[in-house]
Ligand SMILES: [Mg+2]
């Protein structure tokens with residue numbers, strides 16, 4: 001058994017790249033990192049985390065775009081993040097009505113990565129801008145951070161009691177700095 005790795009499961013839209021609520025991204029040219037995303041990735045790398053992006057892409061299941069288009073978006077995203085080595089991007093293509101086991105907060109995408117890469121859950125984190133991300137972490141029995149970019153602030157208000165034990169950071173760089181301070185169990 002190889003050594004366990006510490007990992008980050010990062011949400012894509014509204015966490016790593018900009019999201020306009022209600023707008024489904026399918027054009028690689030419109031992929032835009034937040035201004036602090038690269039600094040955050042730099043720090044994650046320095047701290048020795050393996051980075052995964054874990055994303056709900058229900059636009060496929062809803063018929064707004066194809067899986068092929070999502071993969072083009074991911075090629076672009078990987079090229080923007082090139083020096084920082086994203087290990088894998090996984091996504092759920094289903095619409096909510098399909099009740100699949102992989103749409104966050106359901107845990108399947110995380111379970112698969114944990115098994116495939118021998119992830120040390122206790123020293124790993126989920127980071128995202130929605131309660132579905134922090135619930136995804138709960139379902140995996142992992143720690144999580146809510147970032148206040150995109151949907152974060154509205155989610156914080158809407159679910160204040162559910163989120164009361166969740167660490168909240170301004171953005172992905174804030175989350176990286178928190179992990180630098182508090183990451184090791
Ligand atoms: Mg998001």
Ligand SMILES: [Zn+2]
Pocket residue numbers: 092093094100101102103
């Ligand atoms: Zn799914």
